[in-house]
Amino acid sequence: MMRLSITIAFIMGAVCSAQAHDMVPAAPQSQPILVKNATLHTVLNGVQPQTDLLLKDGKIAAIGQQLSADNATVIDASGKHVYPGLVALDTTLGLVEISYVRSTDDTEDVGTDNPQLEAGAAFNPDSELIPTVRANGIAYAQVVPRGDGLAGQSTLVNLDSWTIEDAVHRAAVQVHLNWPTMPRWGVKTDEQKAKAKAAYEQKIKDIDQHFQSAYRYALAAKAKQIKTPDERWQAMLSLFDGSGKLFVHADKQQAIEDAAAIAKKYQLSLVIVGGYDAWRSADVLNEMHASVVYTHMLDLPERSDEPIGQAFKIPALLKSAGIPFAIGFSDDWDSRNLPLAAAQTVAWGLTTDEALKAITLDAAKIVGASDLGALAVGYAGSIVISSGDILDPAFGKIEALYIDGRKVDLNNRHRQLYHKYLTR
Structure with a gap:
């Protein structure tokens, strides 16, 4: 019991000391x-x-x-x-302090239908991680909720503030949808493959149903016929009036094109986050004027038959395909490596100016910040x-x-x- 008490005291002390810089x-x-x-x-x-x-x-x-x-x-x-000042996209800065201490992790909520949740509500401007990140020249960060399905809305913040009110920088409304994935492990027989495909297709139908309900709500709101307000669909109105953007987290070509089909159906402004296969879907994405936040610059290949440098050269492939993109780093403290990730693109096909633009002006454009x-x-x-x-x-x-x-x-x-x- 004494050892347990000492351990708990140590953890609580670490948590308390890590709450404010x-x-x-x-x-x-x-x-x-x-x-x-x-x-x-x-x-x-x-x-x-x-x-x-x-x-x-x-x-x-x-x-x-x-x-x-x-x-x-x-x-x-x-x-x-x-x-x-550099702009870091797809971060969880200020939402998590110590990843293994649950009480310091506010990155996600329960459920798969939470478009009304705002990451800024949980943002901690006193996080010890923030000064270590801005020391690398990062002045702004897109703070993004995690989770399944419609996870909520991200917030663009500056990294030197007293409160969230001081931190928020004007940008477009950003609603995040984590696209379902097909199981990769334990699916070997034809029966297992059929079940996995059916489950994936059902999840897509559920997503379509969510957007159909939100679209009908938007039509009713436009006609001033809302009798019973729904905070979920209220939070998605900006997607249908053009003032907001839908950020879909997806990597595989099928997932990207399925997400694009939903966005096209409801005429939504689409941003693909992750985007490993986005260059393969150039025709689909360019038709919709979609953008990509590429987040795998320092990763290994996704497929065993791909060359070792596949992840490194994708920004150059996106550039060749004419797809607007930015470089992101999907992490909290590790997002300080954003300049290194951009530098890697120079060795794999981009110019230095293009690499810098991918973590400054192009990143700002994607989140709708016109003055950064x-x-x-x-x-x-x-x-x-x-x-x-x-x-x-x-x-x-x-x-x-x-x-x-x-x-x-x-x-x-x-x-x-x-x-x-x-x-x-």
Whole structure:
């Protein structure tokens, strides 16, 4: 009993200590910030060496040569690189702290029909994981619910805030559907295969029934004929009026095309998450103007007969097929590897500019954030200053991160422990 008590006390202590980090969120920008003589990786207008950038009132106010501003904080960035803040898609940041401690995991709820659930309601801006992620230049994250079926809605947040209200960044409504999969193991006989196929088809029928009910509800809402409000279908109205997007988590070609058929039937804006086989369905996806959040950049091949580098070259295949895509990293703390995942695409067919765009501007477009992901006048003043290539984890050396013109504290638990054990 004593050992059990000690173990419980240790776990509870670890949980309590992991609930909040020590870094204080930055105050709103109060005076102009002028970055001088930097190499700007604008994403929209190429790389501009020896160029100045002015941040004012949380926005990029000017870009050019020999800029000046009254009462500005001047940063000499000679020899430095400036990038837009990175946008991490398909993360569970702020929803899970310690994966093996259930009380710190708010990634999913029970049931398969929860479109009304919002990930932002469970987001913890004090998570110890957040500072370790933004130290790699990640300024924004799409916080995504997990689970089966209609899992809920994701929220786009900035990674330096006191509360969820401070964190939320304006974006499209994002409803997430986890597509069913065919069993891979234990299905050998013809009878087992027939049963598995029948079960899969029944799940698709159930999904179609959900969307049919939601579509009828949307028609009734448009005609102002709703007598008994249903929070589930109310949450899906944006899908039918064009202001929201349906994010379907699917990898296999059959699943992607089955999901596309549902989206086409109800004229929904479709984003495929995962998307391992998305390039194989280019005609179907391009016809619908669908996008892909590819999340397998550092994975092994899905099939035993595929080459070892198959997962690595899929972004280049998506590019060749003309499918709009972004690179995502489906994790919590591990989402800090997003720049590394993007860098891997350069070795397998994309240019450096295309790789950077896949984790900045293209990622922002997919979630409907029109003012993120580029260095351009009017865009958010969210920038990264580094001494090297941000896609190179060994030599990137990020020196500063600004979110909406606010300088973010890059200290974090990993850095503290590193310095602690240097003195041992």
